[in-house]
Amino acid sequence: MRQLGIAAIVAVLGSTAALAADHSVEIKGMKFSPASLSVAPGDTVTFTNMDGAPHTATADDSSFDTGRLNKGQSATVTVEAGEHTYKCVFHPSMKGSVSAE
Ligand SMILES: [Cu+2]
Secondary structure, eight states, rough: OOHHHHHHHHHHHHHHHHHOOOOEEETTTTEESSSSEEEEOOOOOEEOOOSSSSSSSTTTTSOOOOBBOTTTOEEEOOSSSSEEEOOOOOTTTOEEEEEEO
16 A cells, blocks of 8 residues: 555656746845746746845736745746746846746
8 A cells, every 4th residue: 555655646746747847046135046047838936035125026028926025935936938037026126037948
C-alpha cells in the first residue's frame, strides 16, 4: 500500500512539472531579482516582496498583476506567450521583464 501511494504521488508531480514550471522573482532593495526572466508560455512566476515598502509586479500589457504585496507576501502569476515588461505601480522606476516563447 505504501509503495503504491508513493508511486501515485510521483506520477502526479511528474505530470504537473511537464505542464508548467514555477519561477521565482525576489523583490528586495527596490529591485526585481532577476530583473529579466525567460520562461515557457503558461509557466508561473512567484513574486515575493522582501522589502518593508509595499510593491507590485504589474505587466505593462495588463497580462498579469500581483496586486499589492506587503513585506513577506508573495503572489503567483501565469505568463502568457510574448515579451512582457512590468513595473511596480508604487515605484514606477522599478522595472522588469518576463519573456515566454
Ligand atoms: Cu515598489
